[in-house]
Amino acid sequence: MEALVQPGMVSDMPSDTRNTDDNRSASPEKDYFVQRDGVRFAGTHLIIDLWGATNLDDPDHIDAVLREGALATGATILHGHFHHFSPNGGVSGVLVLAESHVSIHTWPERDYAAIDIFVCGECNPYKAIAALKRGFLPERVQLSEHKRGLIG
Secondary structure, three states, X not given: OOOOOOOOOOXXXXXXXXXXXXXXXXXXXXXXOEEEOOEEEOEEEEEEEEEXXXXXXXXXXXXXXXXXXXXXXXXXXXXXXXXXXXXXOXXXXXXXXXXXXXXXEEEHHXXXXXXXXXXXXXXXXXXXXXXXXXXXXXXXXXXXEEEEOOOO
């Protein structure tokens, strides 16, 4: 299979949130690590499996549902890309967030979707679950949480 995007590609639009030497000296750097229940970590990563799900072959619908979920977490959407493998085939896609990402891979023939939501800072990935349930109407949801960048 031929690659759709060349490895190493970067966004055409530079992030205005990047620190440069000029603005770093003007104000202290913000730390986006989270402190909860005495534990410090980079962010929360949810791994979500949807079984018996619907609307898994429509990239526009998937994009809209994931955007609704990402916004519900409190995240800032920077870019989205969704690929439909063939008519009535699966979809793979990603939303790049200022706070990390949301991704999905679907198998409509199995009514299954694999989703991950990784956010840092004050964002709450659990707030996306209601949008996922409304948008895909799964019969069953499997969920696991991972704290990324765990310090202690």
